[in-house]
Amino acid sequence: MVDMLTPVLSATWDADRPWTRRTYEANGGYAALRTALGMAPGDLVDAVKKSGLRGRGGAGFPTGMKWGFLPPDDGKPRYLVVNADESEPGTCKDTPLMLATPHLLVEGVVISSYAIGANRAFIYLRGEELHVYRRLLQAVEEAREAGYVGTDVLGSGFDLDVVVHAGAGAYICGEETALLDSLEGRRGQPRLKPPFPAVAGLYARPTVVNNVESIASVPSIVSKGADWFAGLGTEKSTGYGLFSVSGHVKHPGQYEAPLGITMRQLLELAGGMRDLPDGTPGELKFWTPGGSSTPLFTAEHLDVPLDFESTMQAGSMLGTRALQMFDQTTSVVRAVLRWTEFYAHESCGKCTPCREGTYWLVQVLRRIEAGKGTEEDVDTLLDTCDNILGRSFCALGDGATSPITSAVKYFRDEFLSGTHTPAWELFPYERSSVFADADRMPTVSHAEPAGMA
Incomplete structure (x- = not known):
């Protein structure tokens, strides 16, 4: 079964000090950049298209196709923006990648910037991840000292400045246009599309926004070939x-x-x-x-x-x-409620369906969790989700409805149990804890949520 693993991004995570340039270069780091600089930018774009690489941030949009949407070069600035604002509950892939091998991301940034003709690239990181922020800054500086970043990269005539930017911790800034607004110093809220970032993105200039893992996958495509990458995975989901x-x-x-x-x-x-x-x-x-x-x-x-x-x-x-x-120790009502509380808190408030809908979803779910729900509450949940789905300004509202509708689909009886018994009695907290030692469990109050009396 272990043979199914393909350590590429994580190949050097267990090496000695893998975050340093010395270790990265010792394991073949920046060789792909030298290869890429000897290729025409258009050939690099074609290679990424041929590889079938799809966005690793969630949407799965073909990366090479996104690069190809950029209009012809008009001699004015265009940008590459790396979305490192990893905020989705349960998601933790970009953070360890940047922490363990930041130079892999930097090399991917340089190659991708060269391919799309960008002379300035931004890595937008969550501000709470100070340790990752410092490591990225160090990696960019080490790359600059070696000539991989800056003026005349490796004597190729290509110039690139890489900026590591720390956001303020808003989940909504994981949405690409909200990220761009935040990067420009505005409040992070999604923009109306079209125009799409490829036409009018950062500073109203053509911009490519890609996930950390997407960009970090580019060096392996260059070094091992598009056919190699396309040979992994499935026919339509390669790599x-x-x-x-x-x-x-x-x-x-x-x-x-x-x-x-x-x-x-x-x-x-x-x-x-x-x-x-x-x-x-x-x-x-x-x-x-x-x-x-x-x-x-x-x-x-x-x-x-x-x-x-x-x-x-x-x-x-x-x-x-x-x-x-x-x-089986987990209350699906409790899990869905905690996620919905997160989405209600992180809603930017720009559109009514998400701003109001997530608030009311939380109120109904709290009632059910406390054992004070009604049978009508389950239908109210589904009706509210239906009024949010497809009607919110961005995907946050749609995403907030997904766990609720699916949970009701598979565990409707558990929601109906919330009409008479609190979730903490049906599923005690201590049984679902991931800690083996009960003494490490935080003190939990079984008091009713505010407004449920």
């Missing part, structure tokens, strides 16, 4: 990716494998479900294939190939490959 397995499993962590691997295979790699505090085996109850904003899956979906097409056909989305695993 490899980092799968973040967390929750009630014995060995949570990052598993880098070709797209199309199944959750059953990943679960085996992760040691299976954990044993419960009383020693009985844990059983999978539900899981997220792509983070909390994707529809839930259950044990019946363990053999669904984790690629863009198969997960969508099965009723969910691959998203960011944040695989959160929950066993």
Whole structure:
């Protein structure tokens, strides 16, 4: 089973000080950049198109196609922006990548900037991740000292300035146009599209916005070839990716494998479900294939190939490959409520369906969690979700509805149990804790949520 893993992005994570330029170069780092600088920019774009690389930030849009949307060069600035604002609950792939091998991202940034004709690139990072921010700054400076960044990169005549920018911690800034507004110093709110960033992005100039993992995958495409990359994964979802397995499993962590691997295979790699505090085996109850904003899956979906097409056909989305695993001790009502509280808090408030809808979803879910719900509340949840879905300004509103509608679909009886019994009685907190030692559990009050009396 281990043979299914394809360590490419994570190949040097266990090396000595893998974040340094010395270690990165010792393992072939920046060789792809030298190759790329000897190619025509258009050939690089064609290579990325041929590889079939699709955006690794969740949407899965073909990366090479996005690069090709840029208008012809008019001699004025154009930009590359790397979306490193990893905020989706359960997602943790870009952060360890930047922490362990920041030079891989820097090399990808330089190659991608050369391919699209950008002389300035930005890496937009979450401000809370100070340790990652410092490491990226150090990596850019080390790359500048070696001539990989700056004026006349490696004597090629290509100039590039790389700016590492720390955001203020808003989830909405993971949306590409809200990110651009934040980068310009404005309040992070999504823009009306069209125009799309490829035409009028940062500072109203042509801009490519790509995820960290997407850009970090470019050096391997250049060094090993587009055909090699296309030979991994599935026909329409090519390549490899980092799968973040967390929750009630014995060995949570990052598993880098070709797209199309199944959750059953990943679960085996992760040691299976954990044993419960009383020693009985844990059983999978539900899981997220792509983070909390994707529809839930259950044990019946363990053999669904984790690629863009198969997960969508099965009723969910691959998203960011944040695989959160929950066993039978977990209240699905409680889990969905916590996610919805997050989305209500992070809504930028620009559009009414999301601003008002997420607020009311939280109120109804709190009532059900407290055992004070009604049968009508379940229908109210679905009706509210229906009024948000497809009517919000960006994908935040749509994402907030996904776990609710899917949870009701698979666990309607559990929601109806909220008409008479609190979730904390049906599913005690201490049983679902991932901590083996109960003494490490935080003190939890069973008081009713505000406004539920």
